[in-house]
Amino acid sequence: MSTQIETKETEDEEIEEQSPGERRREIKRQRAENRAKRVEAELDEAEQTRRLKVFRYDPEVEGKEEPRFDDFIVPFHKGMTILDALIYARDHYDSSLTFRHSCRQAVCGSDALFINGKQRLGCKTQVGDLEDPIRIEPLPHQDVVKDLVVDMEHFYDQMHAVEPFFDPDETPDGELEEQRQTPENREYVKMATRCIWCGACMSSCNIAAGDNEYLGPAAINKAYRFAMDEREGENRKQERLRIIEQEHGVWRCQTQFSCTEVCPKDIPLTEHIQELKREAVKNNLKFW
Amino acid sequence: MYEHDVIVVGAGGAGLRAAIAAHEEGADVALVTKLHPVRSHTGAAEGGINAALHEEDSWDLHAYDTMKGADYLSDAPAVDTFAQEAPDEVIQLEHWGMPFSREEDGKVSQRPFGGLSFPRTTYAGAETGHHLLHTMYEQVVKRGIEVYDEWYVTNLAVTDHDDPEDRECHGCVAHDIKSGEIAGFHANNGVILATGGLGQVFDHTTNAVANTGDGQAMAYRAGVPIEDMEFVQFHPTTLPSTGVLISEGVRGEGGILYNDEEERLMFEYGYANNDGELASRDVVSRAELTEVNEGRGIEDEYVHLDMRHLGEERILDRLENILHLAEDFEGVDGLDEPMPVKPGQHYEMGGIETDENGETCINGLYAAGECACVSMHGANRLGGNALPELLVFGARAGRDAAGKDLGDAQIPTGPSAESEDGDVDTPVSPGALDSTDGDAVADGGAMADPETVIEDAVAREQERIETLLERDGVNHAEVRDDIQETMTANVNVFREEDNLKQALEDIRKAREQYKHVGVSDPSRTFNTDLIHTIETRNIIDLAEAITLGALAREEFRGAHWRKKHQERKDDEWLKHTMLQWNDGDVNLYYKPVMLEGFDQTYEPKERSY
Numbered sequence: 001m002s003t004q005i006e007t008k009e010t011e012d013e014e015i016e017e018q019s020p021g022e023r024r025r026e027i028k029r030q031r032a033e034n035r036a037k038r039v040e041a042e043l044d045e046a047e048q049t050r051r052l053k054v055f056r057y058d059p060e061v062e063g064k065e066e067p068r069f070d071d072f073i074v075p076f077h078k079g080m081t082i083l084d085a086l087i088y089a090r091d092h093y094d095s096s097l098t099f100r101h102s103c104r105q106a107v108c109g110s111d112a113l114f115i116n117g118k119q120r121l122g123c124k125t126q127v128g129d130l131e132d133p134i135r136i137e138p139l140p141h142q143d144v145v146k147d148l149v150v151d152m153e154h155f156y157d158q159m160h161a162v163e164p165f166f167d168p169d170e171t172p173d174g175e176l177e178e179q180r181q182t183p184e185n186r187e188y189v190k191m192a193t194r195c196i197w198c199g200a201c202m203s204s205c206n207i208a209a210g211d212n213e214y215l216g217p218a219a220i221n222k223a224y225r226f227a228m229d230e231r232e233g234e235n236r237k238q239e240r241l242r243i244i245e246q247e248h249g250v251w252r253c254q255t256q257f258s259c260t261e262v263c264p265k266d267i268p269l270t271e272h273i274q275e276l277k278r279e280a281v282k283n284n285l286k287f288w
Numbered sequence: 289m290y291e292h293d294v295i296v297v298g299a300g301g302a303g304l305r306a307a308i309a310a311h312e313e314g315a316d317v318a319l320v321t322k323l324h325p326v327r328s329h330t331g332a333a334e335g336g337i338n339a340a341l342h343e344e345d346s347w348d349l350h351a352y353d354t355m356k357g358a359d360y361l362s363d364a365p366a367v368d369t370f371a372q373e374a375p376d377e378v379i380q381l382e383h384w385g386m387p388f389s390r391e392e393d394g395k396v397s398q399r400p401f402g403g404l405s406f407p408r409t410t411y412a413g414a415e416t417g418h419h420l421l422h423t424m425y426e427q428v429v430k431r432g433i434e435v436y437d438e439w440y441v442t443n444l445a446v447t448d449h450d451d452p453e454d455r456e457c458h459g460c461v462a463h464d465i466k467s468g469e470i471a472g473f474h475a476n477n478g479v480i481l482a483t484g485g486l487g488q489v490f491d492h493t494t495n496a497v498a499n500t501g502d503g504q505a506m507a508y509r510a511g512v513p514i515e516d517m518e519f520v521q522f523h524p525t526t527l528p529s530t531g532v533l534i535s536e537g538v539r540g541e542g543g544i545l546y547n548d549e550e551e552r553l554m555f556e557y558g559y560a561n562n563d564g565e566l567a568s569r570d571v572v573s574r575a576e577l578t579e580v581n582e583g584r585g586i587e588d589e590y591v592h593l594d595m596r597h598l599g600e601e602r603i604l605d606r607l608e609n610i611l612h613l614a615e616d617f618e619g620v621d622g623l624d625e626p627m628p629v630k631p632g633q634h635y636e637m638g639g640i641e642t643d644e645n646g647e648t649c650i651n652g653l654y655a656a657g658e659c660a661c662v663s664m665h666g667a668n669r670l671g672g673n674a675l676p677e678l679l680v681f682g683a684r685a686g687r688d689a690a691g692k693d694l695g696d697a698q699i700p701t702g703p704s705a706e707s708e709d710g711d712v713d714t715p716v717s718p719g720a721l722d723s724t725d726g727d728a729v730a731d732g733g734a735m736a737d738p739e740t741v742i743e744d745a746v747a748r749e750q751e752r753i754e755t756l757l758e759r760d761g762v763n764h765a766e767v768r769d770d771i772q773e774t775m776t777a778n779v780n781v782f783r784e785e786d787n788l789k790q791a792l793e794d795i796r797k798a799r800e801q802y803k804h805v806g807v808s809d810p811s812r813t814f815n816t817d818l819i820h821t822i823e824t825r826n827i828i829d830l831a832e833a834i835t836l837g838a839l840a841r842e843e844f845r846g847a848h849w850r851k852k853h854q855e856r857k858d859d860e861w862l863k864h865t866m867l868q869w870n871d872g873d874v875n876l877y878y879k880p881v882m883l884e885g886f887d888q889t890y891e892p893k894e895r896s897y
Binding site for chain 2: 031101145146149164177196
């Protein structure tokens with residue numbers, strides 16, 4: 001039998017036997033049956049199951065153009081994360097279920113989601129800690145591309161707006177000579193350097209929701225990371241303070257602490273914003 | 289069609305470093321990457337960056353440690369280049385603002401690491417990779433380098449000459465994940481593959497879900513030899529339930545491994561009487577699995593890594609991230625109890641054959657970082673050597689591709705470097721199913737002008753993707769599961785001939801199954817079903833390559849252990865295993881290891897720790 005990819009001719013020729021297309025469908029049917037049995041057995045075997053209610057939307061697929069929620073029942077085991085549960089649902093029920101994920105260990109920042117009404121990383125949220133059913137939605141206040149995937153462009157634009165790069169006045173000339181930084185100063189900026197750009201903070205912020213130009217907690221924190229680093233050049237620091245104290249900068253923050261509350265890396269974002277406000281005042285910069 | 293001087297595929301550490309270097313040489317550079325750069329798996333590297341910075345240290349000691357760690361399967365010109373240039377790269381990172389951990393005098397801290405004769409590992413807490421990745425991405429932003437993020441490169445645009453050494457790479461084909469657009473990318477000067485690891489070939493891995501070996505598989509199918517694929521590093525300390533990595537830094541700071549009888553196993557059973565827990569990774573992984581196999585494992589699965597005696601202050605200062613990982617992913621408080629650990633796939637030493645300038649045998653095609661094999665890690669990579677490697681060879685590839693003259697490379701590439709024909713007895717034939725197998729793409733495209741080569745490649749990818757989308761077939765996840773299962777069962781830390789042959793049979797079956805896969809999501813928008821289906825084909829080719837290499841190499845060297853061949857055989861095996869794909873047929877050959885370095889000729893010695 002030909003092993004070529006399905007074409008009209010081969011289908012016609014092999015009409016008496018089984019065409020490759022038929023064979024493929026037959027294999028698929030068998031596989032699907034086996035999979036259904038396996039899922040059933042796994043659900044039977046599991047002492048507990050959980051119900052996920054997952055937001056679904058696809059602008060170009062019939063039946064998904066109108067947002068809806070799909071239910072998935074998954075077998076529960078101790079240690080299971082929301083990401084594990086979503087992967088189970090995708091691989092066992094519906095391969096079109098779409099979400100970003102990569103590292104599975106809370107460092108790539110791909111899977112910030114709105115889970116039972118709060119921004120959290122799917123990979124570091126334990127299913128066992130949540131009430132059933134578990135509602136999983138894309139991050140609020142961002143355009144949804146499909147299912148749980150949101151458009152991150154605006155978030156990236158705001159991050160880039162604070163000129164997020166190190167730019168010292170001068171670097172040492174000596175061979176293999178580093179800039180000195182005290183362990184205390186390194187400690188001072190440490191939390192700020194932990195940001196993984198997941199966007200949870202921005203999504204939780206009421207101000208950002210109402211003011212699209214607001215830099216937002218992550219970008220301001222990025223500015224803080226450099227402005228408070230003793231290696232940063234004085235000119236650059238002034239420039240940076242000018243950026244964050246403009247109309248849509250630090251003064252917009254009303255210290256609601258929602259960003260701090262949702263940050264998966266425990267960065268004290270609100271404190272950092274407050275500190276930059278003080279820094280701006282200290283530098284006697286003109287308010288807008 | 290998009291056009292740039294240099295196209296860098298992948299935007300982790302190697303890709304970012306290459307892009308910055310090419311940009312500094314004046315090239316118009318673009319990064320094309322299936323993940324936004326800050327999502328790359330370089331960000332998960334924890335431990336550190338080795339570089340001989342201290343005045344009492346020297347690059348040749350670092351080179352020697354690297355060669356010894358590699359069990360003498362590295363090429364000396366690569367190792368020496370690496371060790372010489374690593375210090376400059378680390379200082380460069382510092383000048384770019386990397387938040388290194390510091391000493392009281394403000395200098396960059398360095399700590400001991402496995403297999404090193406001097407404490408030369410620089411680090412930034414236990415999240416070194418995160419800081420390295422973000423620091424370099426910041427520099428990419430500063431330079432305004434163009435980034436096509438969430439564009440998945442699915443194939444290379446290479447000419448169709450018979451001999452791969454005559455072929456030329458003109459660009460690549462990429463799929464815009466968000467819109468579904470398939471477009472050609474024309475590279476005037478060169479394409480640099482920097483796609484990272486292939487951990488998804490195995491089911492227990494520290495690697496990200498995105499680490500599917502795309503670069504290795506694309507280069508392989510374009511005719512570039514892949515080298516020493518059997519050398520897969522299994523990291524000794526990964527969390528049992530997820531594969532999340534617990535940094536070697538824990539042992540570097542003094543963490544201890546215990547078996548279920550609370551014996552300090554590394555010394556109690558003589559696995560490494562001098563270095564104990566800080567022996568090379570392959571040594572520690574085998575020790576742990578031996579304990580488990582001999583009934584001294586905990587729950588017959590893992591051993592304990594204890595750091596409680598270091599004290600809360602030191603742990604919080606240097607290893608805080610480890611506490612979060614153990615808590616979030618295993619539910620264990622590392623301050624209160626020992627952490628469960630077992631070996632997990634971590635790093636592929638082998639990869640795309642390149643010379644020390646990062647170039648492959650195909651003109652205009654480069655590779656750097658984990659997807660490449662220059663070769664400097666040989667049979668086993670030392671902890672803390674991956675990050676400096678991607679800096680040194682990422683930068684070199686970027687410069688060379690941008691047209692800077694780095695001098696003639698000493699390391700030969702391409703099938704003409706063959707010293708010996710390979711022969712391996714396989715139960716099923718490897719490679720494409722047959723010449724009509726639609727998934728066995730011809731190696732090269734056409735012998736025409738660059739635009740035509742790229743347009744042809746785009747047309748082929750469009751056809752392939754349409755077929756996958758329209759075909760009503762099985763879900764790729766089942767094929768991928770079969771591969772991961774057989775690789776973990778049969779091509780793991782301990783390898784036996786029968787198991788390796790079993791794996792080859794299973795891989796063949798998976799290849800046949802793959803002919804029947806279809807994508808059930810009909811959408812052009814963010815179709816991850818499609819992306820994963822394409823990745824699965826790469827996983828199949830690389831699983832086969834790893835297994836073929838493992839079956840061919842009848843000796844024990846570094847990370848590669850064979851039950852019936854438990855000794856290193858220098859007379860016979862001081863050579864690289866090379867696999868080359870000829871329009872679907874796999875050609876196995878060998879090329880000799882180069883032990884003559886800049887200042888010294890490395891003499892293989894017994895490797896003991």
